[in-house]
Structures are given as structure tokens and as C-alpha cells.
Amino acid sequence: VNVTQKYARPHSEAMLIYVTLSSISLLTVSLNLLVIISISHFRQLHTPTNLLLLSLAVSDFLVGLIVIPFQILLTEPCWFLGDMVCILYFFVPYITVNASVVNMVLISVDRYVAICDPLHYSTKITQKRARISVLLCWVYCVFYSFMILYDNLKLPGRYNSCFGECVIIIMGAVDLVLGFVVPISAIIILYVRVFVVAVSQARSMRSHIAAVKLQRSVTVTVKKSELKAARTLGVVVAVFLMCYCPPYCVALSGYDLTIGTSTNDFLVFLLLSNSCLNPMIYAFIYAWFRKSVKLIVTLKILQPNSSEASVL
Template identity: 65%
Template sequence: METMEGAELCFQQLLNTSCRKKTQHYAENIFLNILLSCISLFTVALNLLVIISISHFRQLHTPTNLLLLSLAVSDLLVGLLLMPVLILRIGGCWFLGSFICGLYYYTSFILTSASVGNMVLISVDRYVAICDPLCYPTRVTQKRVKICVCLCWACSVFYNGVILIDFLKEPDRYNSCYGECVVVINSVTGAADVMLTFVGPIVVIIVLYMRVFVVAVSQARAMRSHIAIVKLQGSAGVTAKKSERKAARTLGVVVVVFLICFCPYFYPSLAGQDISTSVEFSIFGVWLLYCNSCLNPVVYAFFYPWFRRSIKLIVTLQILQPDSCDANVL
């Protein structure tokens, strides 16, 4: 690699092989570090609150919340493991070695695939709850949900191991200079990957939520037209249906946010280009992808009263009291 005299290098002692640092103003660098560090901190804190809430309070031990728990775990790991590493790359240099480079991308791909899988499972859960409510308690049990979540994570680990097997054997094979960490997926593999891990799941999610929307609207019309009968039979069933529709609407917002954050990341594959996760690509695509992990618990806090009540009990340390796990948060 050619270098100009006086050029700022990642490794000054390696004049002929070191990568150059990305030109960046000091004030801009400080601002980005503070901003991205805050996003990472909020991501970890908010998802930790979700995990503690669902794990601690017995009222929240439902199949749907188990899926939210799995999603929160993947989001927590994004904020805890991936965001801090990405912050270190702002200057355009990689100082952590080839092994950590391979481990970083493998972990990133696993968490991305697991998040997509969790979204599909959540959509299926809402579909059954709204479209076939009588069979929901028998079809969607906690045991079956736990099995599905474990399979989702196991498939993510195995699938991405196959996709990245050559890269994991030689993590620095795509680096053009010392101090770079790049993985390249060719257009053919990228196209197959994007169909399996993005387009296919997204089609399933959209179809299921369109069906849920149609059924929810028809139920609302039926309830309005039979309001007198509903009053005679009591409001428990109506309240339950309203709760299910509200949950579907909330998780629908989560899916929309998910699409907004994930689409730029998969755009190169959709456009038939090679995926090169270089620093330039990371600035927008990867950070927007990771920000989805911070936005999910924000959506919960805005739409779910139980999450707000749980946060209050956690922050005030009331969960340390005896029998706090039986507290009413619904």
C-alpha cells in the first residue's frame, strides 16, 4: 500500500502495510463518540428492563412475552457487544485483531438473523391469537414457544456459520491493509441470503399482519353491531379481544420500525451488489440496523402499561421485596 509522507496511519510503525485513518474533525469525532455511546447505553438499559420485567413478574409469563424476551435478549447483546465495537471503528481503524474481527461479524450476523426469526414468531403468535382465539391456549403453549425460540437461535448460529465459514477460517482474507476488518459476501450468496433471512420472512410477516388487520376490523364491526348482546353477556370477552387487538397493533408498530431499520442494511443485496461491510457502509446501514434494538423497548414503554409499571417497581427497588414477583402489573 502506498502512503504519503506525514499521512496519519492506524499503525505508524507499519509504513508500507498500515491502513490510513479516516480524516475527521476532532469535534465531530467527540460528538459521534458521545452520541453513539449514549445509544449503546440506552439500548442495554432499556432491554435489560424488559428482560427483568418479563423474567421477574409472574403475570408476564405468557407465550407472547417469552417471544418479546427472546427479542430483548438479542437487542441487549447488540447494545452490549456490537455497538461498543462499532464505536471503536469511527476512525476507520481496527485494533482488535483478526480473531475478534471474525467473531464480531459472526455475532452480528447471528443476532440479525435471530431478530428476524423472533419477528416471524411474534407475527405467527398474533395471527393465531386474533384469527383463531379459541384454539390459541392449546396451540400456543409456553413449552412450544420455548422450543421455537431455541430452534430460532440454533438455526441462526448454524446458518450463519455456513455462510461465513470461509471468512471465519481466514478473517483477514478481504483486508487490503493492516488495521482493516472487512467481510465481503458475493452477489450470488448475498442474494440467496437476503431471500432467506429478509425477503421471505418479511413477506410472511406482512401477509400475517394483513390477515390480522382484516380480522380485527371485522371483529370491531361485529362488536359495534351487537353491543346490546355484549352488555347482556358481560364485558370480559370484549376486554380480552380488545387486549389482543391492542397487542397486535403494538407489535405491528414494532414490525414497521423493524422494516425501516433493516431495509437499508439489505439494500446492496436487493440491488444485486456485493455486500461489503466496510466503515463507510457501517456509518448508515449498520448503525440504523443496530438502532432498531434501542427502539423496540421504547415502543413497549409507549404502548404497554405493564412495562411502565414494571419499570417503576424496578427503579424504586420494590422488586427486592418478598413476593414482589406476584405484584399486579397488568
């Protein structure tokens, strides 16, 4: 992957990019910070599932706080922070973006067990196992980043063709398999299974309701619930694929991406915007999030024993 910058943008185009990325950065940091505070503060939310959501929010928070601001610097005609900073910068997005992907795989596993094996969920998915999974997730992502970028650390700037470039070389095949194919396949397979089981359960419940001849309105409610579940799962999968597939598909095609082109800017925008969309998809659908945000915004979390407040 060639990462370089030699194209001076028109002022209007540069300002549009700065404003867009700055807005995404601010929104990403704010939304994920609300998720982090909510789950960390309120004792009722200390569950294995929410621990995975917390880890996801931390990775997305770091994307908004560090990765996107540096991405703004990469839009400049020249990299002026030196060769070592150029290499070290790329460690951060590789760790945080991959942590976001792995966390989504863990969430997929959690929801798969919750829906497909609900009777054994409490014994299979415990708080301790969730903590260990999160720890292994971050250790793996750090190790993965060093494996992908190690060659660039031997001699920073070795791939630059002139002064002011920021060029790195990565093992594209390894990144494609471990960073895209494996996690994407796992998420799709798990969510398809969850979707099939959820729809099957909803139909069974509807058949039972019809058998005992309850009111028609109840049947309609179950049908709406089934459709809502289908839409939610559809949005989760569609948004994730929309953000992550295009960059990897372009790389797979052999197209040489250079920073400064409209194609690269659009692909980067898609990839980074997923960290902003994650808290909306995974947290905004929960009633507890809306209640906890209200307590945070009104500063009621500063009151004594506020961590014991009911948000469920």
C-alpha cells in the same frame, strides 16, 4: 460485502458518531434490561407471548451491549484488534440481529393465532412450544452465522488488502433471502392478516352495538379502539421496515459499502436503532410493563415474595 476502514474523520464528526452510538448503546441496554427483569421476575408475566418478548429483549440487549460498542471501534481509521477478532466480532451481530428478526416472526405468528383463531390459542400456543420455538430460533441463528461466515474462518485476514483492515466476504444471495426476504415477507403477510381480522371484528362489534341501540359514546369508543389497533400495527410494520429495508436494498442494488462513508454510517445507525425501538414498541404499550418498571426502579422487587406481586 466489503468491510474496511481507511478514512480518517474530522474530530467533530468522529465525536458526534461516538456520542450518538454510545447513547444508543446505553439506551438499548437499559430498556431491554428492564424488559428482561420484568418478564423473568414476575410470575404473572410467565406466558408464551411474554417468553417471545423476553427472547427478543435478550437479542436486542446483546446488540446494545456488544455489537454497538464494537461498531464504535469500526469507525476508527484502522482496525487494531487482529484478523481473528475481526472475524469473531461479526459472528455476534449476525447471531443477535438475526435472532431479533426471527423472534419478531415468532411474535407475528403468536399474534396471528391469538386474533385469527382465539378459541384454539391456548392449545396451539403453549409454554412448552414457546420455549422450543425460542431454542430453535437461537440454534438456527448460530448455524446461520457459521454458514454465512465460515469461509472467512479458514484463513482470517485473507481478504485484507493491507495491514489494519477488517474485511469479510459473505454469501450475499443467501443472506438476502434467508436474512431479509423470507422473514420480512412472513411478518408482512401475518400482520396484514391480523390487521384485516382486527378491523373486521371491530366493525362487527360496532354493528352489533348499533343493532341493540346502545349509547353513541360506546360506538365512538369502539371506533377509537379500531383506529388505535390500526395505528399500533402500522407503527410496528413501518418502523421495522424503515430499519431493515434500506441496508438490504442498498446491498441488492450492487452498491459497494465501505465503512467510513456517510451512507454506511446511516444504514448501520438504522439497523442498530431497531434494537432500541423494539422494547418501546413491543413493551411500552403494555400497562404491565409500566407497573413492573415502577416496582424495579423503587427496588420493591427486592422485597420477599415480590415475584408474586400483581402487575396486570
